[in-house]
Amino acid sequence: MTKHARRLLLTLGLAAATALTAAAPAVAQQPYVAPYLSLIPQSSTKYAAIVVDARTGEVLYGSRADAPRYPASITKVMTLYLAFEALAAGKIQLDDPVVFSPRAAAQPPTKLGVRAGDSITVHEAMQGMVTRSANDAAVALAEKLGGTEQRFAALMTLRAQELGMANTHFANASGLPDSRQLTTARDLAILSRAVMRDYPQYYRLFSTKNFEFRGQSIRNHNGLLYRMDGVDGLKTGFINASGFNLAVSAVRENRRLIAVVMGGPNVATRDRVAESLLVTGFDVLERRARGEQITVAQNFFEPPQLAQATEASMQQGDTDRGLSVQLASAPPPGRASSIQIVEPSSVPKLNSGAKASAGGRWTVQVGSFTSRDDARKQLNIVQKRFGAPFTQARGVAEKDGSRYRSRFSGMTEAQAKGACRELKAKKQPCMVVPPARG
Structure with missing residues (x-):
């Protein structure tokens, strides 16, 4: 056992001893400062x-x-x-x-x-x-x-x-x-x-x-x-x-x-x-x-x-206080990723000022969930908090592989990018999804 490990075990030993004697009246002890x-x-x-x-x-x-x-x-x-x-x-x-x-x-x-x-x-x-x-x-x-x-x-x-x-x-x-x-x-x-x-x-x-x-x-x-x-x-x-x-x-x-x-x-x-x-x-x-x-x-x-x-x-619940606390982690995501591989040579320029090339076919995604109900709830939350950008859009809980994507569809390119820009300014993550090709 290394000297460092022995020092740490001593820390724990002192702590345990303090806990066992805490019930008895005693002079307050100076806490032992953990190494480092x-x-x-x-x-x-x-x-x-x-x-x-x-x-x-x-x-x-x-x-x-x-x-x-x-x-x-x-x-x-x-x-x-x-x-x-x-x-x-x-x-x-x-x-x-x-x-x-x-x-x-x-x-x-x-x-x-x-x-x-x-x-x-x-x-x-x-x-x-x-x-x-x-x-x-x-x-x-x-x-x-x-x-x-x-x-x-x-x-x-x-x-x-x-x-x-x-x-x-x-x-x-x-x-x-x-x-x-x-x-x-x-x-x-x-x-x-x-x-x-x-x-x-x-x-x-x-x-x-x-x-x-x-x-x-x-x-x-x-x-x-x-x-x-x-x-x-x-x-x-x-x-x-x-x-x-x-x-x-x-x-x-x-x-x-x-x-x-x-x-x-x-x-x-x-x-x-x-x-x-x-x-x-x-x-x-x-x-x-x-x-x-x-x-x-x-x-x-x-x-x-x-x-x-x-x-x-x-x-506030950050530590377990002697109880078993699970991290609020979702199940492993589905393998049907929404990532589209785009080579740099075909990357569209941002803020180019070009008019929408596919009016009414652009989408804004505001979440992805394992259940349709959760996806719909997210749509309702976003609609309630940020309704203005989506007055002309249609909210859908769209199935994609094993997950349900919360999406507002039926938007022009300018509407979708403007809506997502407004959401991000208010700390609401989103993603603009262009129309499928073909």
């Missing part, structure tokens, strides 16, 4: 964390788990989720070319540095996103899958809703700064579970330690892959507004945990906090297997201000 959590500034407004049992979805620990945060490059997990979906549906292949548009090539670092007009394979684009967190690869892949990054971001948000990520909105495929791009630690844990649950055949990509690309050896930004036993993913992220983020998963003795840490002041602190949470979580699962009733939230003492935030989260 004390390194998070107590006044930090960026910090949030969660630990989840990947098998059951139980939240073992949460601190500010539902507070809005910027995902930064953890966004790329959703971009990859939709790429995995397209692969599984046979719509793309790993060796298909991904052409870099001028816009994709112009993305700021970190990036692969592929020139406009050049191409790499789908597999290389995904490897570049996982290891170097390549923004140019993320945009190029988004354009291949969705036609434009804007349209692809709308698909990302819709899929997030379907997965139960109730507090997430995506504005781009890379995670570069955008005030509209918001999520929570809980939602990122839901996404992490979904990736490994729905696409286990592709999840292993997240454990790539080194990527050989055009004479370069690119090392994965996730340092825990190299130093913590059992870690096999997922993704790091950083922008100034978010601080240092990490979604990480590890397996020990056939038990898998997911930890999300957001708002770390630096890489080292973020990684140490995540490692500390995972080690403690595994110890809790091991002790439960021996019959002990114990949770991380009950036994992981924190600095005073973080402890107060955790307690407030518990009162």
Whole structure:
């Protein structure tokens, strides 16, 4: 057992002893500060964390788990989720070319540095996103899958809703700064579970330690892959507004945990906090297997201000408080994806001013559900809250594979784009669907 693990077990031992003696009158004791959590500034407004049992979805620990945060490059997990979906549906292949548009090539670092007009394979684009967190690869892949990054971001948000990520909105495929791009630690844990649950055949990509690309050896930004036993993913992220983020998963003795840490002041602190949470979580699962009733939230003492935030989260239902809490995750989505693969050469120009070419045949999609009733309810909600753009439209719960799409049809191109623009301005995700060809 490592010195670090012994220190964590000592933490839990002290906590358990305190709990057993709490009934007896005693002088108030100073809480033991868990290793590394004390390194998070107590006044930090960026910090949030969660630990989840990947098998059951139980939240073992949460601190500010539902507070809005910027995902930064953890966004790329959703971009990859939709790429995995397209692969599984046979719509793309790993060796298909991904052409870099001028816009994709112009993305700021970190990036692969592929020139406009050049191409790499789908597999290389995904490897570049996982290891170097390549923004140019993320945009190029988004354009291949969705036609434009804007349209692809709308698909990302819709899929997030379907997965139960109730507090997430995506504005781009890379995670570069955008005030509209918001999520929570809980939602990122839901996404992490979904990736490994729905696409286990592709999840292993997240454990790539080194990527050989055009004479370069690119090392994965996730340092825990190299130093913590059992870690096999997922993704790091950083922008100034978010601080240092990490979604990480590890397996020990056939038990898998997911930890999300957001708002770390630096890489080292973020990684140490995540490692500390995972080690403690595994110890809790091991002790439960021996019959002990114990949770991380009950036994992981924190600095005073973080402890107060955790307690407030518990009162709002962020942690289990000794009970089993399931993540609000929808069933795995149907494999009949609505993504249409559009090569960059055929991408229509946005805001071109062209008149509607198929008046009355355009559609706005506002949700996708597993039941017709839910799809109809969504139509009623949107009609009630944003009725004006849809006065001339027809609301339908349209079956598409195993899912029901909430759609307003019978609109012109200008009406559909205008309606969706108005909805997005009011934080209601939507997607414009052009008329089918032929």
